[in-house]
Amino acid sequence: MSLLAAPIEKPPLPSYLEAGHSVRSWLCTLDHKRIGLLYLFSITFFFAIAAVAAALMRIELLTPAGDVVASDTYNRLFTLHGVLMVWFFLIPSIPSVLGNFVIPLMIGARDVAFPRLNLVSWYLFIFGGAFTLYSIVGGGVDTGWTFYTPYSSTYSNSHVMAMAAGVFITGFSSIATGLNFIVTIHKLRAPGLTWFRLPLFIWSMYATSVIMVLATPVLAITLLLIGLERFFGVGIFDPKLGGDPLLFQHLFWFYSHPAVYIMILPGMGVVSETIAAFARKPIFGYHVVAFASLAIAGLGFLVWGHHMFVSSQSVYAGVVFSLLSFLVAVPSAVKVFSWTATLYRASISFETPLIYALGFMGLFTIGGLTGMILATLAVDVHVHDTYFVVAHFHYIMVGGMVLGYLGGLHYWWPKISGRMYHEWTARISALITFIGFNLTFFPQFVLGYMGMPRRYHAYPQEFQMLNVLSTAGASILAIGYILPLIYLTWSFFYGKKAGPNPWRNPGLEWQTASPAPEHNFETTPVVNGPPYDFEVLPEESV
Amino acid sequence: MNQSTTEIEETPYVDATQHREANHLGMWMFLATEILFFGGLFSCYSIYRWTYPAAFAQASNRLDFWIGTINTGVLLTSSLFMALADLAHHAKAVRLTRIHLSLTALLGAVFLGLKFYEYYQKYVEHLIPGPHFAFPDAPPQAQLFFFLYFAMTGLHAAHMIIGLCALGWLVRRTTKPAWTARHSDAVSIVGLYWHFVDCVWIFLYPLLYLAGR
Numbered sequence: 002m003s004l005l006a007a008p009i010e011k012p013p014l015p016s017y018l019e020a021g022h023s024v025r026s027w028l029c030t031l032d033h034k035r036i037g038l039l040y041l042f043s044i045t046f047f048f049a050i051a052a053v054a055a056a057l058m059r060i061e062l063l064t065p066a067g068d069v070v071a072s073d074t075y076n077r078l079f080t081l082h083g084v085l086m087v088w089f090f091l092i093p094s095i096p097s098v099l100g101n102f103v104i105p106l107m108i109g110a111r112d113v114a115f116p117r118l119n120l121v122s123w124y125l126f127i128f129g130g131a132f133t134l135y136s137i138v139g140g141g142v143d144t145g146w147t148f149y150t151p152y153s154s155t156y157s158n159s160h161v162m163a164m165a166a167g168v169f170i171t172g173f174s175s176i177a178t179g180l181n182f183i184v185t186i187h188k189l190r191a192p193g194l195t196w197f198r199l200p201l202f203i204w205s206m207y208a209t210s211v212i213m214v215l216a217t218p219v220l221a222i223t224l225l226l227i228g229l230e231r232f233f234g235v236g237i238f239d240p241k242l243g244g245d246p247l248l249f250q251h252l253f254w255f256y257s258h259p260a261v262y263i264m265i266l267p268g269m270g271v272v273s274e275t276i277a278a279f280a281r282k283p284i285f286g287y288h289v290v291a292f293a294s295l296a297i298a299g300l301g302f303l304v305w306g307h308h309m310f311v312s313s314q315s316v317y318a319g320v321v322f323s324l325l326s327f328l329v330a331v332p333s334a335v336k337v338f339s340w341t342a343t344l345y346r347a348s349i350s351f352e353t354p355l356i357y358a359l360g361f362m363g364l365f366t367i368g369g370l371t372g373m374i375l376a377t378l379a380v381d382v383h384v385h386d387t388y389f390v391v392a393h394f395h396y397i398m399v400g401g402m403v404l405g406y407l408g409g410l411h412y413w414w415p416k417i418s419g420r421m422y423h424e425w426t427a428r429i430s431a432l433i434t435f436i437g438f439n440l441t442f443f444p445q446f447v448l449g450y451m452g453m454p455r456r457y458h459a460y461p462q463e464f465q466m467l468n469v470l471s472t473a474g475a476s477i478l479a480i481g482y483i484l485p486l487i488y489l490t491w492s493f494f495y496g497k498k499a500g501p502n503p504w505r506n507p508g509l510e511w512q513t514a515s516p517a518p519e520h521n522f523e524t525t526p527v528v529n530g531p532p533y534d535f536e537v538l539p540e541e542s543v
Numbered sequence: 544m545n546q547s548t549t550e551i552e553e554t555p556y557v558d559a560t561q562h563r564e565a566n567h568l569g570m571w572m573f574l575a576t577e578i579l580f581f582g583g584l585f586s587c588y589s590i591y592r593w594t595y596p597a598a599f600a601q602a603s604n605r606l607d608f609w610i611g612t613i614n615t616g617v618l619l620t621s622s623l624f625m626a627l628a629d630l631a632h633h634a635k636a637v638r639l640t641r642i643h644l645s646l647t648a649l650l651g652a653v654f655l656g657l658k659f660y661e662y663y664q665k666y667v668e669h670l671i672p673g674p675h676f677a678f679p680d681a682p683p684q685a686q687l688f689f690f691l692y693f694a695m696t697g698l699h700a701a702h703m704i705i706g707l708c709a710l711g712w713l714v715r716r717t718t719k720p721a722w723t724a725r726h727s728d729a730v731s732i733v734g735l736y737w738h739f740v741d742c743v744w745i746f747l748y749p750l751l752y753l754a755g756r
Contacts, residue, residue: 105555112555114565180572188565189555218576222583229694233673235686237587237694243595243684252583525557 014518016419031116034517037102038417039123044090044098045486047130050137051085052482054078058458059441059475062468067459075458076143077159083146084164088171089130091398092260094406095267096213097126097178100206103413104182106510106517107200109191109526114184122177129171136163145456147257150238150249154230162231169224172217175263179213182206191509193528197291200508200532201277201284204291205270208298212259212266216302220256223249247312254305262301264398265365266294268405269336272358275412276340278504279355280347283533286339293332293339300329310381319378326376333369337362352504353427357408360435364400368393371446386456389449392442400438407434407485414489415503419516420496426488434481440474507534563728570732574739577702581743584698588691588750595684602681602688603754605670607661611752614657615744621650622741625734632730640730641717647737648710651703658700665689692751699747702740709733 017034020026027035058078061069070078101119105112113119136142142159144152153161186207190199227249230236238249277284284290306314306322340362349355371393375381384390408431414422444467449455453464460468502511513522530537556562592599628643669677672690713733716722 110555114555115569116555118569176576180569180576183572184565184569187568188561214572214576215579218580219583222580225698226583226587226694229690233671233690233693235672235676235690237591237687237690241683242686242690243591243598243682244687245590248587248590252587 014514014520014523016514016516017519018419018516020519029120031112031120032519033101033105033113033116033119034417036119036123037098037100040093040097040101040126043123043127043130044093047085047089048482050134051082051090052479054082054085056475056479058082059472061458062460063472065460065462065465070458072458073143074141076145076456077141079456080142080145080164081137084133084142084168086398087146087260087264088168089126089133091264091402092175092213093126093178094402095271095409096175096182096206096209096263097122099271099406099409099413100182100209100267101178102417103510104185104203104206105189106416106513106521107203107508108186108189108194109509109522109528110185110189111520111522113181114189115181118177119181122174122181125170125174125177129167129169129174132163132167132170134167136160136167139163147250147253148224148227149253150227150230150236150246153227154236154238157231162228165224165227169221169228172221172224175213176217179210179217182210183214186210191526191528194509197288198528198531199291201273201287201290201294202270205266205273205294208294209263209266209270211295211298212263212301216256216259216263219252220260223252223256226252247309247314250309250312251305254308255302258305258308259298259301261394261397262297264402266297268361268365268402268409269294271405271409271412272340272361273336274508275354275358275408276343277533278412278506278508279350279352279358280344281350281535282343282347283531283535284339285342285345286335287532290336290339293335296332297329300325300332304329307376307381310378311385323376323378327373330369330373330376333365337366337369351428353422353424353431354408354412356428356431356435357404357411360431360438361401361404361408364396364404364435364438368396368400371396384449386454387449388445388453388455391455392445392449395442395445399442404434404438407431410485410489412504413510414492415499416510416515416517418489418493418496419499419514420492420494421499421503422488422492422496426484430481430484430488433477433484437474437477437479437481441471441478442474444468444470444474505535507537508532566728566732567735570735574735577739581695581698584691584695585746585750588695591684591687591691592750592754595682595687598682598684599688600755602678602685602692603751603756605668605678606692606752607664608752608756610657610661611748614654615748617650617654617657618741618744621647621654622738624650625737629730629734637717637722641714644710644714644717644730648707648714651707651710651737655700655703655707658696662693695747695751699740699743702743706733706737706740709736 017032020032021030027039030036030039057070058075061067061075067075101113139160142161142164144157144159144161148161148165153165186199186203226237230238235242237244238246240246273284273290304322304326306318307326310319310323340358371389375384375390375393411422411427414420448464448467448471451464453460499515501513501515503515504511509526509528510517512526554562556565624643624647628640628647631639631643665671669675670689672686672693676686676689678685710733713729716727716729
């Protein structure tokens with residue numbers, strides 16, 4: 002993206018961090034960058050709770066006997082882990098933290114289209130989180146994150162309503178964020194910034210926002226129906242009245258499968274940015290990658306039935322859902338090939354964000370290919386509800402999205418904090434995460450294929466070796482999560498000053514001071530070229 | 544810094560056109576989410592009506608056809624006044640805008656009044672789903688119909704109440720001197736919402752009231 006040269010000689014504008022120091026200036030801020038940081042702190046908090054739940058589960062699974070926690074507690078742990086990780090960490094992770102922070106900067110806008118709505122979305126998030134925390138403190142929920150009826154309705158014996166209310170409210174936070182991003186990307190682009198000059202991160206955030214806006218309302222109405230069922234004492238998922246519990250699963254997955262793409266498309270966007278940045282080349286097949294994001298968003302709405310292959314769904318429907326699930330792999334694979342082709346014969350520098358991106362490519366590919374195995378009707382009967390499924394979606398969600406999130410956080414950290422983190426510590430930490438992750442989840446593929454079912458706190462003796470490996474991996478993974486928390490916090494206060502453009506990148510977000518000024522740009526930038534145009538960047542602007 | 548420059552500083556827009564376009568797109572996106580929100584209920588209704596046509600027809604006949612029909616007329620007329628309010632607003636006729644907005648709100652309130660009277664009737668007749676539900680000679684699926692009836696019309700009524708609040712806010716704004724000073728698109732934005740809620744009813748009326756006819 003080439004820019005009119007704008008040498009900055011005037012005294013720099015105060016950064017968004019210096020714009021006010023009172024608590025009120027943070028909690029009532031309309032600045033998208035501060036709201037991004039509010040989200041950063043909140044999701045880190047929820048991630049920590051959910052990670053503790055995971056740690057307890059891994060400790061329980063160290064030995065075959067169910068000795069550390071009772072089976073009922075174990076049910077509550079995996080529900081808590083799932084609900085918090087999905088709705089309070091993964092879905093808001095890249096969109097609400099990094100998206101909020103960088104979308105207006107990347108498109109040369111002063112803020113998102115509706116700054117007040119943006120702040121409201123954070124409050125809704127916190128309000129929903131409070132309900133969820135209340136349900137945890139009150140004794141937890143044992144339905145699993147999917148709230149399947151009748152566990153959540155007729156036979157519920159835990160705080161389903163409080164947690165469902167929390168998820169319901171948080172859903173509106175993600176609708177508000179998605180709506181805001183769509184309008185921002187449509188209406189607030191800088192002069193000259195046409196659709197095909199947009200960075201690919203914007204394309205993937207656009208596709209993500211479409212899913213957020215169109216899928217989340219269905220989750221909301223589904224949870225509302227559960228609520229009404231509890232309120233009236235009868236409901237439309239109740240077989241006694243002729244209702245169908247499977248209908249709940251259809252409605253739930255109509256949201257939750259597209260939601261899986263809310264949890265991976267933003268990661269893909271980060272990978273596109275970091276690969277271009279550190280291969281110093283435009284992304285190979287830019288248009289195809291851009292449209293692949295939209296194709297994933299579109300096809301993602303048509304594959305929900307593959308969660309119900311063994312739930313008495315019609316076999317013919319199963320065949321169609323299986324075929325469509327294979328189709329959704331095509332645009333995903335296109336992206337991986339494009340990134341690989343971009344790296345081919347590039348002058349690559351292995352900075353931390355790129356290490357995370359490379360990790361993403363490998364792990365996402367494994368996650369995606371095992372997804373194909375699961376989409377195969379006959380094989381799914383064998384591995385359904387086993388650790389194979391658990392390993393598969395963790396390869397997508399942790400191997401994909403969490404690595405994407407950490408990579409993006411490192412990549413934009415100079416813009417967020419104005420400082421550099423310690424490069425070698427960060428590189429080693431990225432490798433620790435990668436190794437820890439694989440050691441945790443690869444054995445679970447084997448366990449699942451051997452037939453170990455998910456969601457049990459005890460298991461036969463022969464599965465112990467692989468479970469010990471998995472728990473060992475989880476403790477390494479924990480180090481990989483704790484290290485960035487420490488060195489990024491340290492660098493926020495004591496790190497080396499980054500300067501406006503530490504990666505020598507032509508992207509608009511790098512053409513303003515670090516940390517960004519309160520209103521982003523001194524003068525509205527004008528764009529007159531394609532994105533990732535590393536040739537135009539004069540060396541002295543570094 | 545005086546008031547007007549502060550306002551320019553605080554908005555993310557470069558000009559009024561961009562602001563207006565963003566507002567409209569935002570409302571349309573919101574209505575898209577609303578379609579999916581109601582869509583979940585509509586698909587549940589379709590599935591169960593397809594599965595249990597006789598029970599649904601029998602249950603539907605217990606609804607008050609005339610109240611439903613009159614309410615349809617009331618709501619459509621309120622939408623007419625909403626459209627007239629928008630025209631009056633564009634013609635900068637403040638008093639006329641206020642009158643039309645008030646009539647819209649009045650008819651909306653009449654609709655809700657009739658709706659709640661209907662709910663009361665159903666309560667008296669023990670047709671509210673739950674332990675006290677009593678519908679002799681009807682299959683159990685009739686209760687599904689009434690569950691959906693209350694869920695769908697209840698959600699619609701909740702949207703009507705929000706719409707009434709928005710109309711009240713608009714009417715109050717038309718009395719302020721600042722109203723004429725700058726062209727606001729609030730009337731057309733609220734109008735979009737009001738028409739949407741009206742459209743939902745246009746689907747609810749035949750599905751619920753005419754299913755047995």
